[in-house]
Amino acid sequence: MTAYLIKGVRLLGGDPADLLIADGVIAEGPADGAEVIDAEGLVALPGLVDLHTHLREPGREDAETVETGSRAAALGGYTAVFAMANTSPVADTAGVVEQVWRLGREAGLVDVQPIGAVTVGLAGKQLAELGAMATSAANVRIFSDDGFCVADPRLMRRALEYVKAFDGIIAQHAEEPRLTEGAQMHEGEVSTRLGLTGWPAVAEEAIIARDVLLAEHVGSRLHVCHVSTAGSVEVLRQAKARGVRVTAEVTPHHLLLTDELAASYDPVYKVNPPLRTASDVRALRQALVDGVIDIVATDHAPHAVEDKECEWAYARPGMVGLETALPVVLSVLGEQWDLIAERMSRAPARIAGLAGHGTDLTVGSPANLTLVDPSARRVVDPSGLASRSRNTPYAGTTLPGRIVATFLRGEPTVLDGKAVK
Ligand SMILES: NC(=O)N[C@@H](CC(=O)O)C(=O)O
Numbered sequence: 482m483t484a485y486l487i488k489g490v491r492l493l494g495g496d497p498a499d500l501l502i503a504d505g506v507i508a509e510g511p512a513d514g515a516e517v518i519d520a521e522g523l524v525a526l527p528g529l530v531d532l533h534t535h536l537r538e539p540g541r542e543d544a545e546t547v548e549t550g551s552r553a554a555a556l557g558g559y560t561a562v563f564a565m566a567n568t569s570p571v572a573d574t575a576g577v578v579e580q581v582w583r584l585g586r587e588a589g590l591v592d593v594q595p596i597g598a599v600t601v602g603l604a605g606k607q608l609a610e611l612g613a614m615a616t617s618a619a620n621v622r623i624f625s626d627d628g629f630c631v632a633d634p635r636l637m638r639r640a641l642e643y644v645k646a647f648d649g650i651i652a653q654h655a656e657e658p659r660l661t662e663g664a665q666m667h668e669g670e671v672s673t674r675l676g677l678t679g680w681p682a683v684a685e686e687a688i689i690a691r692d693v694l695l696a697e698h699v700g701s702r703l704h705v706c707h708v709s710t711a712g713s714v715e716v717l718r719q720a721k722a723r724g725v726r727v728t729a730e731v732t733p734h735h736l737l738l739t740d741e742l743a744a745s746y747d748p749v750y751k752v753n754p755p756l757r758t759a760s761d762v763r764a765l766r767q768a769l770v771d772g773v774i775d776i777v778a779t780d781h782a783p784h785a786v787e788d789k790e791c792e793w794a795y796a797r798p799g800m801v802g803l804e805t806a807l808p809v810v811l812s813v814l815g816e817q818w819d820l821i822a823e824r825m826s827r828a829p830a831r832i833a834g835l836a837g838h839g840t841d842l843t844v845g846s847p848a849n850l851t852l853v854d855p856s857a858r859r860v861v862d863p864s865g866l867a868s869r870s871r872n873t874p875y876a877g878t879t880l881p882g883r884i885v886a887t888f889l890r891g892e893p894t895v896l897d898g899k900a901v902k
């Protein structure tokens with residue numbers, strides 16, 4: 482196994498120092514024979530961990546595969562991603578989650594941890610085999626019907642009760658379906674102007690409020706996917722103050738973009754939950770800083786050209802995000818490296834109970850890390866993405882920060898900004 486000496490790197494933005502990687506871990510000298518990487522001006526972060534990635538395999542390999550998505554993740558500085566269950570077939574059995582887990586191991590670019598479906602076929606009618614998925618080789622601990630909301634409160638309660646036995650998590654896509662029928666974008670001034678049916682903020686907030694109460698009643702763990710409104714932040718703030726076992730994520734796009742973009746009628750801006758208002762964006766940023774929102778998750782949602790380059794009403798919702806997440810967060814938070822490491826690596830690893838990721842880069846810890854050049858600027862070019870899909874809302878936008886290298890257990894997955902395989 483090659484050893485690497487990363488010279489003059491700024492650990493979490495601190496003073497320049499040398500970092501030795503040998504035998505898969507952060508090591509101590511001597512560094513004889515190690516391959517030297519000149520890291521002057523680069524910042525080292527623990528490898529990023531994404532709790533919300535859509536890899537599309539099995540079923541929509543034309544949009545993404547476990548391998549192409551893993552490569553996009555590594556290029557984005559990630560060392561672990563959690564694969565959502567809305568594949569075809571749905572990841573609602575031990576067989577499918579084991580297949581995804583195995584494909585991740587074969588690709589070997591990031592650790593791929595499957596998320597299991599809460600209900601059979603994501604249909605919201607009957608609990609899936611949560612126990613069988615938990616005891617499978619994939620060791621599933623997070624369950625989600627993401628793409629759909631577990632709308633039936635009785636099923637949601639049963640799911641929370643079921644996973645309590647092994648301290649599992651139900652990750653909810655919070656959307657009261659009766660309030661979002663036919664919705665095309667955020668309900669507000671812009672949707673009124675454009676004459677598009679709106680997705681009101683309360684459709685998200687009502688489900689979060691309900692689920693927080695259910696999680697409190699059961700004493701189980703709830704994770705709220707892609708929080709998008711100021712009102713949701715207030716519900717979460719109160720729940721956390723009461724000690725409810727709830728965690729929450731925000732996506733990079735909800736931290737940066739607003740519903741005004743829908744006026745272009747470019748479906749690249751169509752996403753669930755929809756882009757909200759500037760005051761929602763302000764509240765989400767504040768919540769991410771003060772910890773009411775625990776983590777950034779990409780909700781990387783690749784879609785084939787025919788599903789995105791069509792009329793707004795027919796386009797599928799979702800954006801790719803793995804390769805731009807850190808640059809977007811850097812543009813929002815600035816060089817607050819410790820906060821970035823907390824929200825994009827340590828906290829997601831801790832929430833998921835993922836060993837070996839999100840650890841401090843001290844001697845003896847697994848060498849899962851990424852090197853970032855904060856002074857670089859990049860114009861996002863969709864054709865340059867490693868993802869099989871091109872639906873990025875940042876095409877032509879200049880973003881700060883370039884991911885120079887990523888290491889998974891001491892082996893480079895990215896060097897000089899390029900995937901090694
Ligand atoms: N976010 C989206 O707009 N789409 C996701 C589903 C989801 O995360 O809700 C997808 O799978 O395409």
Ligand SMILES: [Zn+2]
Pocket residue numbers: 627628629654706707753754
């Ligand atoms: Zn979702």
